[in-house]
Amino acid sequence: MKYMQKLSAFLLTALLLSALPFAPSHALGSRAFPSPEAAALTETALQTNASADDSLKLYAQSAVLMDADSGRILYEKEGEKILPMASTTKIMTCILALEYGHMEDYAQASSYAASMPKVKLNVTTNEYYKVEDLLYSLMLESHNDSAVVIAEHVAGSVEAFARMMNQKARDIGCFDTYFITPNGLDATATGSDGTVKTHSTTAADLARIMSYCIMDSPKKEDFLEITRTPSYSFESYKEKDGSYTGSGRTFSCNNHNAFLSMMDGALSGKTGFTGTAGYCYVGSLRRDNRTFVVALLACGWPNNKTYKWSDTKQLMNYGLENFEYHTLSEAAFDESRLKPVSVINGQTKGLGDVALAEVKIDKAAENASAADEEEIGILLKKDEQIQVDFQQAEELTAPIAAGTEVGTIKYLIDGDVYKLESIVTTDDIPAIDYQWCLKQILSRYSL
Helix, strand or coil, rough: HHHHHHHHHHHHHHHHHCCCCCCCCCHHHHCCCCCCCCCCHHHHHHHHHHHHCCCCCCCCCCEEEEEECEEEEEEEEEECCCCCCCCHHHHHHHHHHHHHHHCCEEECCCCHHHHHCCCCCCCCCEEEEEEHHHHHHHHHHHCHHHHHHHHHHHHHCCHHHHHHHHHHHHHHCCCCCCCCCCCCCEEEEECCCCEEEEEEECHHHHHHHHHHHHHCCCCCHHHHHHHHHCCCEEEEEECCCCCCEEEEEEEECCCHHHHCCCCCCCCEEEEEEEEEEEEEEEEEEEEEEEEEEEEEEECCCCCCCCCHHHHHHHHHHHHHHHEEEEEHHHHHCCCCHHCCCECEEEECCCCCCCCEECECCCHHCCCCCHHHHCEEEEEEEEECCEEEEEEEEEEEEECCCCCEEEEEEEEEECEEEEEEEEECCCEEEEEECCHHHHHHHHHHHHH
8 A cells, every 4th residue: 555655656756847837048038029019000090102102283282182991091191190171170070069969959058159250150159950950051061150150069068078179179180170169270288288289180181080080980971961962951949948940031042162073973061161271182082992081281372262172183184093992801811821839838638648729819809700801902002012920929837827929820912911810829728736636547447
């Protein structure tokens, strides 16, 4: 009996010594591969070297041509320069009202709204207007008083609405934009830290906001319907005991976005002008699976009102002539290249086996199925290609939890990350412990 106990102890000690963890120099800890933090997504900052194209002669001080699907900047001229944006502001006012307001609500005009300068609807203090009607006034005629009525109705005050505008800008990825007014009138404000901020944006940010309005917002179809309408008529209302009846005042609005009739596929847009901002414009066009957005800031001053149309057409034609639609499936990663990763100190079914961690692409994290990925598109120049960079760890050290990231697949254009996928383990692999060792001894020697 003592002999068997000694034998068991000897075998257990030998087995434990052979199973002790070690960390060779090529283990995961010393092998570099991009982490999500190191490879921070730059989808909204993608650019090409098209900004170096000297063939475009633009009037605007700042201009951007953007692929609305991907957010990729196809051409820019001082695209990150912070400038006032005048009434192009109203695309943000409109989309927020659509997303957070109720179209059939009756909004009451305040004395502050009635005091707004031209261009204006000439609202009367305490008169009521349907929110939907005000949005047509806002986007077709660019009425400044309508913008304030909308802002006060949706958020309670202009200041509260401006906070909503700034939060939405951050959500979209616009970090060089600051809203103070819902109508785009020139304004400054002093922050809590004492810094003076100006109502301003960049051409890149303005293009991102328009892309959101026509591509990603849950109210994109309503936005397009309003901004594409040639003309619209409505009336104001008076209220008595909770009931609303027509006041007898009627209004007619006509769409002043001349670009809608300038090019086939013209989709939406908004003009703007103040003495400080100059003429501004943001517009979009869609042809053959390609959706372009042009944003122009400081595009001339009186008497150069047509400069914005010249620049818009030039940029849209540049996009149409030089960029083609491609899908991610053209460069889809071959999943057969994924191999199991050896796991140091990992439990196996039997002694002598090598612990291996099976891996997969974490499509759930990307919130997209394989079918969805095939539809992801991007506009590329004729000589551009989507490149795939695949990196995976060679070894891991137990314990390993299912879902542990062990590599990345990056889809790049001109060195910029267009899409990032994670490679993760499929199962848990516990570390070797005394209980596992004892189980192996009993299984092998039947002691």
